[in-house]
Amino acid sequence: MSKTVLPIPGWASRVADTLSEGPHVVVTGISPSGNIHNLREVLVAEAVANALKEKGAEVRFIFHADTIDPLRKISPGIPESFKEYLGHSLTCVPDPEGCHASYAEHFLVPFEEALKEMEMDVEVLRSHELYEKGVYTQVTREAIEHTAELREILQEVSGREMPEHWSPYLPRTASGKMGGARILEHVPEENKVVYVDEDGWEDAADYSKGEGKLGWRTELAARWKALGVTFEPFGKDHTSRGGSTETADRMAREVFHYPPPGRYEYEWISIKGKGPMSSSKGIVLLPKDLLRIMPPDALRRMMLGRDPARALDLDLEDGFPRFMDEYRASVEENPVPFTHLVTVAQTVGANTQAAGEMLRKGGYEVAEESNLAKDLYYARNWSEQWAPESMRLRLLDFEEAKEAATGLDEEQCEYLAAVAGKLKPDMEGDLVQDLLYSTAIERGLKPKRAFAAVYSVLIGKKSGPKAGPFVAGLPIEEVRERFSV
Numbered sequence: 001m002s003k004t005v006l007p008i009p010g011w012a013s014r015v016a017d018t019l020s021e022g023p024h025v026v027v028t029g030i031s032p033s034g035n036i037h038n039l040r041e042v043l044v045a046e047a048v049a050n051a052l053k054e055k056g057a058e059v060r061f062i063f064h065a066d067t068i069d070p071l072r073k074i075s076p077g078i079p080e081s082f083k084e085y086l087g088h089s090l091t092c093v094p095d096p097e098g099c100h101a102s103y104a105e106h107f108l109v110p111f112e113e114a115l116k117e118m119e120m121d122v123e124v125l126r127s128h129e130l131y132e133k134g135v136y137t138q139v140t141r142e143a144i145e146h147t148a149e150l151r152e153i154l155q156e157v158s159g160r161e162m163p164e165h166w167s168p169y170l171p172r173t174a175s176g177k178m179g180g181a182r183i184l185e186h187v188p189e190e191n192k193v194v195y196v197d198e199d200g201w202e203d204a205a206d207y208s209k210g211e212g213k214l215g216w217r218t219e220l221a222a223r224w225k226a227l228g229v230t231f232e233p234f235g236k237d238h239t240s241r242g243g244s245t246e247t248a249d250r251m252a253r254e255v256f257h258y259p260p261p262g263r264y265e266y267e268w269i270s271i272k273g274k275g276p277m278s279s280s281k282g283i284v285l286l287p288k289d290l291l292r293i294m295p296p297d298a299l300r301r302m303m304l305g306r307d308p309a310r311a312l313d314l315d316l317e318d319g320f321p322r323f324m325d326e327y328r329a330s331v332e333e334n335p336v337p338f339t340h341l342v343t344v345a346q347t348v349g350a351n352t353q354a355a356g357e358m359l360r361k362g363g364y365e366v367a368e369e370s371n372l373a374k375d376l377y378y379a380r381n382w383s384e385q386w387a388p389e390s391m392r393l394r395l396l397d398f399e400e401a402k403e404a405a406t407g408l409d410e411e412q413c414e415y416l417a418a419v420a421g422k423l424k425p426d427m428e429g430d431l432v433q434d435l436l437y438s439t440a441i442e443r444g445l446k447p448k449r450a451f452a453a454v455y456s457v458l459i460g461k462k463s464g465p466k467a468g469p470f471v472a473g474l475p476i477e478e479v480r481e482r483f484s485v
């Protein structure tokens, strides 16, 4: 069973209710042709797999990495010289950074690691290995035998004329490319096709050994049958009219005699102010980076949204603290507001003891140390990468505070000195807030100017986090020193 503590979302239960009793094979397939960001698809599949498990069904959940797919274009950040590999299997192209065994692994491994970090109960299969192991041999043979029908379906659905020598099977030729060969003969008893390559040379490919692949739309229908797929989510680009699912559905029914799996269409995720996520445009959020600012279940909740059939505009900047507060309120009692954690994390760094002290004095309940350390880790990473300028802060050192004080008038300086005289160790946040306020009133100083003075000598800004809990959480000598400059 999956370890996720999130309840099964209503939409996922409704999808599960439309499917059979099982056993089920839930699949999600992604091509590692660039940075893999399509977590929403995997999470939709996971949620439906969990809903089926909850109903008592036997479920196999597969992440099908399309490692045998050809390199189609040069993504941002990939050297121009990689053009020579266009048409080659991603698993046969070198790693652009030289750190993994192949181009495919370079993009797949970090995603796989993120899935592990999320404790996702999923099998990761690599398509080149499935071809090499013969998992697709039978369906490939069927496809080649029914070339004419597949071609007809493709033409009818897409409305495009296919080349006369179109074949559902693409042998890898001597050049390393797939898609340039013309099939001359099928030798089914040897699992082979004889073909003529781009240069006019004749050769043969053994389709039981991964020496080529099925074209994308045929492969989709073929793998449903080979793996026994019963459910697969798709983005709306595939499900549009004339798209890949319409073609594959007909191929599955009419050629492979396999019922098309249950389906769910999810909508795109955009990043606020940037546009829809797209690896070819370089607009991506990688799961491993998102796991630096929030725990796995928060990421599940964020990526799925209320309903993944709706488009989602992610706001990781101003809107993020509210999201985190809502998430934390759903999984723990009395969570510390995320903005306060951000203040604490920026003030004490990774020192959990000092953080615990600061939180207690601020009047907050403190989580056990390991949880607190994680909370601080998320808050600190968010503050460094995403926080709006207004939420970024750093405690000034004494010399900087002295410099900042030169911008204050006499009334403000005297006010700070008066507060310093009244501050006592162990005062809690509310008390300090009262003290800061009442001292200002007593001295006839407008609170706004009083608080501006406090922020100036502590963080060099005119405003900041709620002053009482912030000041109460700092070591009292540090505050007195800065208030008396």
Ligand SMILES: [Zn+2]
Pocket (backbone or CB within 6 Å): 095, 096, 097, 098, 099, 100, 105, 106
């Ligand atoms: Zn690498």
